[in-house]
Amino acid sequence: MKAVNILSVCGSGTVTSSMVAAKLKEKLGDRGYSVSTTEARPTEALNLAQSGRFDIITHTSPLPDGDYGIPAVNAFACITGIGEDQFFDQVEEALKSVGK
Amino acid sequence: MIWEDLNENLIMPDLKAGSSDEVFQQLGGLLVSEGYCKSSYVQALTEREKDFPTGINMGNIGIAIPHTDKEHVIKGAVAIGVLKEPVHFYQMGTNDENVEAKLIFMLAVKDPKEHLVFLQRILMVLQDQEVLKQLIETKNKQEIINIIKEKEEQL
16 A cells, blocks of 8 residues: 545535545545545645645645645545546546655 | 434425525524524625535536534534525635535534544435435425435445
């Protein structure tokens, strides 16, 4: 299992980011990843991303402009279930792009 | 299981509202009067919705999952509203994509970590088009709970 840290961002920093985090753990687990997540609000995202603790960001609300330094993937498909497989493909690609 | 935690007092099967604000007042007001949320909850929903919309086009059916910060919540609950006429929301993650919501799942979340499984199951229920169709057609509180129960038993 490859250990990865994902920053999951949503408007309240709680509800949909937690829903996405749970899915990431389950589905990426099937793909051989051991996933740790941190849930955050958009306003907290830039500082957390720049802390160097995270491999990628997933988000259900738009991220404020800034230099995040790590790949960000829109996770809305995770909420609707529509296009979910493509979402996990994108996440996997993003993880590979940072050497995970 | 979600259905075991649903409360008939928190279900409005024939909700009449002309705007998202009216939805928040009625359904959110119910969460307040039933003791699940503080009186600040309704205003907090309204403010949060402006910045972070919660509408979702689930296939052909518009829904919304309004919720707000945990400091306005006393204990976790879900209030369900089926709208008589659709109400306009914006799609989550956008400020210009329209959602005509027929079904409202209003979430009062105190501790998302504790409710992770619960939140996940809500998503699984809402992602089923057939279930959504049944939910917006019924006018009966107990039937709403039964539809969710049946779906959960298949999961």
